[in-house]
Amino acid sequence: MKKLYQLLLFSPLLLTVACKKNEPQPLANDNQLALASTADTKPLPLSVITIAGQYNTQGNKDGTGLEAMFNYPHGIDIADDGTLYVADLFNNSVRKVSPTGVVTTLNLPAAKDGQKLLYPEQVLISNDGTITTLANYDLTPVQQHKFWILKPSGELITPASQVNYYTYRYYSIAKDPFSNYLQISGERFVTTAVNHRQGFIESAEIANGIIGKHPYTPPLDSLNTASREYSAITQMFCGYNGVKYIVVRGKYIYKLTQSGVFTRIFRDINFHEIRDLVANKDSRTIYMIDQGSIISISNNKLTHLVGPASVSTISHPDGVGDKAYVFADYMVLSKDENTIFFTDNNTVRKLILK
Template sequence: MKLTLRPYVTLSSVVNIFCLFLSLHTFAQTIATVAGSNAMGDGGPAPSSFVNHPTGVAVDQNGVVYIADTDNNRIRKVTVNGSISTVAGNGLAGFRGDGGPAVDAQLDSPYGIAVDKDGNLYIADKDNNAVRKVTPTGSITTLVGCCGSGSDGGPATKASVFQPSGVAVDMTGNIYIAETGYHRIRKISTDGIISTVAGTGAFGFSGDGGPATSAKLYEPYGVSVDTEGNLYIADRSNHRIRKVSTTGVISTVAGTGANSYSGDGGPATKAALALPSSVAVDKSGNLFIADSRNMLIRKVNTSGIINRVAGNGSTGFGGDGGPATSARLYYPVGVAVQDDGTFYIADATNTRVRKVTPAGTISTLAGNGKTFSGDGGPATKADLYVPSGVATDGQGNLFIADQLNHQVRRVSPTGIISTIAGTGTFGYSGDGGTATSAMLNSPTSVAVDRIGNVFIADTYNRRIRKVSSDGTISTVAGDGYYDYKGDGGPATSASMKEPTGVTVDDTGNLYIVDRESATIRKVSTTGIITRISTSVALIAPQGIAVDKNGNLFIADAGNYVVRKVTTTGVTTTVAGNGIGQSTGDGGPATSAGLNYPTGVAVATDGTLFIADQGGNRVRKVTPAGSITTVAGNGVYNFSGDGELGTRASIAKPTGIAVDGSGNLFIADRDNNRIRRVASPIISSVQNGDWSSSTTWSCTCVPKNTDEVSILSGHAVTISQVVQIRVVRQYGTLIFTPTGKLLF
C-alpha cells in the first residue's frame, strides 16, 4: 500500500500505522548537556559537597567559614549549622561581573581570602592579578589590579598587582596583599591609596633588623595581621615566617631558611619549615603556620616555641574523629583561627577543609574528597573535571577523557556513566591489570576501534594506553620518556613528548598527535611506529581524525588551520586562513578564520567538524568546502541547552566526535560538560528501502530519536517494524504486509 504524507496531518490507519504525527518542529541542531553538571552540593551539608583544591580559608566573628575553592573558581561559605553555599564566582575562569552580584562574577584561581568585622569579604583573585571585594549585600568590585597600570602612592584602583596569593585586613580596615609575583607586601589604606610595606620587588632573603621596604622576600604567599597591627608574612620560598612591626622593622619569627623539618619543642627561629604558604594569628598572638611541604600545621606560642598541632607528616587523608596530630594532611596551604581557638585548614590536595577543635580533635568541615562523582547514575548529574576528549562507538556509547580527574568515563546509550580507566589519582601504573585500578596522568584524548578497544592519549605519562574489551589495560605506544625517538621500531620503545590526540582507522592503524614535538605518528597493526610526513611545519597540533577513506585531518592549532593528509601523503589546508579569528561563515572554509582549533571529527558523509577553541565555537565544513558555525555564539559562558546550538554559549571546546547518526558531541572543557548537538533532519535522497543507509542523507538507518523528512518525489518502502520520532514533509511511504511504523 502507498501512503502520501502531507504536513499538518495526523493519521491513523489499519495499514499498520500507529499515531503517525507530522511535525514542522525545528529539532535540527539543538544542543543539550549529556554529561557533567554543576553539582557542587550547595544548599546541603558541607562535608558532602564538591570542593576542588581549596587554598584559602577565613572565619568571621560569628563562626562562618569562607573557603577559596580555587579550582572551582568560587568562594564558598559554610554556616554555623554546616550548610554550604557559593558567595562569589560562577565557576568559569575569567574576569567579569564588577558592580553586580558576586555569584554571577568570574574569578580565576582565587587563592587567599579575608573577612573584616563588617562582613566584607576580600579575595586574592590570583590569576586575574586582582584583589576583589564582596560586600555583605553580595555585590563585587575590584580594589586593585586586573586593568590598572599605576604604582605606589596613587589610587589602588589604578594600580597593578602580579599574582596576589594572600590578603588580610586589620582592625581599622587597611588591606594587606601578598603580591607573590613581585615578592612584596602591598597595603591599601582606608583612603584607597596603595603602597609597599615589605619587599623590594627582587626575590631573595635579606633585611632582618631593618626597614621592611628594604628587605627581600621570596614568593610571599600568605599574610596576617594581629590586633596591635603587626604584620606576619608566609615568606614561602625563603621557608620562613617574617614579622613587620608597627614601626616597619622586619624580622624572622619562624624558620631557619632550610627547606626541611625540625625544631618542635624549641624556639621557632631554630626550626625548619618547608614552603610555608599561610600564617594566621589568634587574639592572644599565637601563630598558626601552614607548613605545606611538611604536611603539617605548626603553632608558635607567645613565648616563641614551635610545635606541631595538626598532621603527622605523612601524605594522604585520615584521622577524622581523633587527635589532629595523628591525622594525615595532603599539602595544607591555608589556615585560619577563630577566637575560641578552633582553627581551619585548607587541605588542598585532599580537596577538603578540615576543622580542629580547641581540644585538638580533627574533622572534615567541607568537601567529600572527590573531584569526580556520579558513577552508576545519570551522566548529567556526574562531576567531570576539564573533559578534553570524546569518542563514540557503534553501540551508542560515549567515551570521555576526563582529564584532571585522570580517568576515562563511559556514558551508556541509556545515559548512565561509569569509569572504564583510571583510579582518579594521577600517576602511572596498572598495565596488565584491570583498567579501573590503573593510574593515568591527564588523559586528553580517546578513540574506539571497531571491536571495542579504547585508546587513550595518556598525555603526561607520555604513552598511549589501550583498554581491551575485557577491561585490561596496556601500553601500546611510548616508553614514558620526554623525547622524540623510535621511528621504525616497536611503538612501546618509542619516546613521545606530549601526546594529545589519538584516532584509529577502520583497519586498526593508530594515529597519534605529539603536540610538543609537532609531529603525527602512526602505529601499524603490527606495532611499528613511524612518522607521518607533512609538507608544512605544524605548530602545536592537538586533535586528529581519520575518514572512511583513510585521509587524516589535523587540528594545527598554532597555525590556526586544519590540515588534510591524504593516503598518498599529500598535505593541504582544508580550513583556516592562518589568522587567529573566528570569521568567514557562509564562505569557503579556506578563507575563514579559526581561533586555535583543537579538535576535529569527520562524519560518514565527509562533513568536517572543528572545535574552534579560542572562538568558543564549533564549526562545520561541508564536503563542498563551505564553513558555518553549528554550536557556540562566541561568548565564553554556559547557556543555551534546549535551544539551537548556535545560540548557546560554550567555554573552550576542546575535543569533538560525531556518531553514525550525525549527532555531534563536544567536550565543553571549561564548563566541565559534554554537550550534544542533535543531528539535522534526516532526509531521503532517493527512492529506496527504509532500512538501507543509501536511502538517507546521513548514510545511516534512522533511529527512534531521529526526525525524518520524506522529500517530494521519493518513495520509501517499509518492510519491517520501524520506530521513529517524527516524519515530516511530502513523500510516499510504501508498506509491505510486514511493515509497521511506530511513534
C-alpha cells in the same frame, strides 16, 4: 613527578592550580541561585552555598551572585561589616563581595613607578580599613612589587623587601590581634646558595621604605627531620590566645607561644597539602583546608566537614556535607564563627557551621 615536586617546593599555588585542572570539574547550575536566595529557610549545618561567581567558568565581571565572574580567586578576608575582600589572581585585581552578594572591583591605583598589581594571592583588611595584598611573583619573570598596601586615605604604599644577602620568598600574611602590624612569613636563603632554605616570620612594619622587622626563625632542633633542610612557612594564623599556628612545608603544624616556645602539634595526623587555616577565638577549634577538603580539629580530634565528593555530585556543586563538591583554596571565619567563607574554582562560597 620530579617536576611536580619542584613546583611544590617553590610555589604551593602552582601545584594547586595544576591539580585542579586535572580534577573533574562541577558545572554551575540553577539550583545554586535558588538555594542561595532562600531567605525564609535556615540552611542545615554543613550546607555549602555559592554566593558569587560561576563554578568552573573564568571571567572578569562585576554583578550580583552568579552574574559575577572571577578568574581563580584565592585569598579572602572579611571586614567588620561583613564585606568580603578577595584576591582575584588572574584578573590582577581585588574584588569586594557585599553581604548581599554584590561583587565590585576595588579601584587600586598604580604604584609610583607606574606598575600595576600582578597576581594577587592573598588579601587582608586591617581594623583601620587598610587593605594589604600579597602578590605572587613565581608566576611571572617580571620584577614586581610583593606588597600592595592601600590606606583608607587612598594612599598606596609598595614597600621593598629586605635587602641583604638573603633572597626572600613570601608565602603568607596574617593578622596579629595584639599588634597594629600584619605578620609575614615564607622562606629565605643565602642568595648564592639555595641548598638550605630557612623559614621565617617577620612583623610587617615599614621603615625607610623596607618591609619586615623583628625576624624570627624556627629553631632547627624543634623541627622534624623532613623540615630541617627546607623549613619554609607556607601558612600561618595568629590566634587570640597569643599563639601563632604555623604550617611548615604545607604538611606539618607547629605552634609558637608568646613566651617563645616552638613545638609541633597534631603529630599523629597525616596532612597532605594545607592551603589555609583559621582558629576560633578561644582556639579550641582549628579549621583547615587540606588538599581541597575543609576539616576541623578540636580536642585533637579531626573531623572532615566537606571536600571533594564522588563524580555523581559533579553537576550539583552545592549541597550538604558529602553531597557538595568542594575543592577549597583559602578561607576566612565569620565574626560570629557560624560560617566559613572560602574561594573555590572561580567562586566565593560559604559553609554553614551551625
